[in-house]
Amino acid sequence: xxxxxxxxxxxxxxxxxxxxxxxxxxxxxxxxxxxxxxxxxxxxxxxxxxxxxxxxxxxxxxxxxxxxxxxxxxxxxxxxxxxxxxxxxxxxxxxxxxxxxxxxxxxxxxxxxxxxx
Amino acid sequence: xxxxxxxxxxxxxxxxxxxxxxxxxxxxxxxxxxxxxxxxxxxxxxxxxxxxxxxxxxxxxxxxxxxxxxxxxxxxxxxxxxxxxxxxxxxxxxxxxxxxxxxxxxxxxxxxxx
Numbered sequence: 001x002x003x004x005x006x007x008x009x010x011x012x013x014x015x016x017x018x019x020x021x022x023x024x025x026x027x028x029x030x031x032x033x034x035x036x037x038x039x040x041x042x043x044x045x046x047x048x049x050x051x052x053x054x055x056x057x058x059x060x061x062x063x064x065x066x067x068x069x070x071x072x073x074x075x076x077x078x079x080x081x082x083x084x085x086x087x088x089x090x091x092x093x094x095x096x097x098x099x100x101x102x103x104x105x106x107x108x109x110x111x112x113x114x115x116x117x
Numbered sequence: 118x119x120x121x122x123x124x125x126x127x128x129x130x131x132x133x134x135x136x137x138x139x140x141x142x143x144x145x146x147x148x149x150x151x152x153x154x155x156x157x158x159x160x161x162x163x164x165x166x167x168x169x170x171x172x173x174x175x176x177x178x179x180x181x182x183x184x185x186x187x188x189x190x191x192x193x194x195x196x197x198x199x200x201x202x203x204x205x206x207x208x209x210x211x212x213x214x215x216x217x218x219x220x221x222x223x224x225x226x227x228x229x230x231x
Contacts, residue, residue: 002160033217043126043225045207050219091161095217103215104176107161 003027004094006108013082015117020067021077023092023108032096036066036077039089039110048090051075082115089113119144123208123223130198130230138193138226140208148210150191151220152183156204166214167191203230 005024013019025034036048049061051068059066067076079086092108120143130136142148152164154177165183167173173183180199184192191208206226212218 004160031217035219037222043205043227045209045222045225047219047221052217093161093220097215097217104163104166105161105220109158109160 001026002108003106004092004108006090006092006111008111009109010112010114012114012116015082015084015115017082018078018080019082019113021079021090021092021111021113022074023076024072024074025092025094025106026073027094027096029096029098032094034066034068034075035093035095035105036064036075037091037093039091041088045091049077079113084115084117087113087115119148119210119221121208121210121221121223123206123226125226126224127227128229130228132200132230133197136193136195136198136202136228138206138208138228140191140193140223142189142191142210145189145210147188149212149214149218150185151209151211151214152191152193153207153209153222154179154204155207156201159204161207165193168214198230200230203228 003026032053034051038046049064051059051066063080065078089110089112091110094106123140150167153161154164155161163176167185170188181195208223209220211220
């Protein structure tokens with residue numbers, strides 16, 4: 001079963017709008033981290049923001065912020081003031097501390113965003 | 118600043134031919150290294166990880182092998198490619214896989230097996 005689910009495979013918005021990308025996850029671990037990455041057309045996967053399971057702080061990095069609903073096992077990425085360069089594929093990822101062979105990152109299938117100028 | 122570089126950027130190879138993908142990390146000593154793979158339309162899967170030189174652990178069996186001949190180098194290879202090996206391969210590093218440190222990725226290598 002997939003541990004990280006990104007329901008929307010595609011999304012599009014106008015430049016200047018705000019977008020929320022949803023992600024749900026499954027874990028039985030107490031300690032875990034959640035990440036958002038952006039996959040550029042060049043192939044590079046760029047780290048955007050991290051949310052630790054133990055943190056209640058609303059994480060923010062520039063125009064990126066997250067909405068973390070721990071009880072619902074949900075984490076959303078909010079991108080404000082969208083720009084055409086924000087177009088790309090966004091991946092949600094879960095890291096959990098588990099058995100040595102299972103410790104690691106689990107990625108969703110990604111959401112492709114198109115920002116219309 | 119740390120940099121991670123992968124090569125080649127893209128390859129088209131025949132079924133049954135050998136493959137070697139490389140990854141080099143500069144600016145960080147003793148990183149934890151990883152190979153990830155994404156089939157078309159699929160999600161990223163961790164294939165291998167390495168905590169130190171000469172030690173590689175396999176996570177998913179795909180008839181591929183990996184080696185870490187130097188502290189800053191990670192190689193993914195196979196002697197016989199399968200059609201199912203097509204996809205996008207990403208090398209990544211982190212400080213410590215057991216601490217949930219951020220993964221930093223290279224530019225990726227796209228492989229098409231025909």
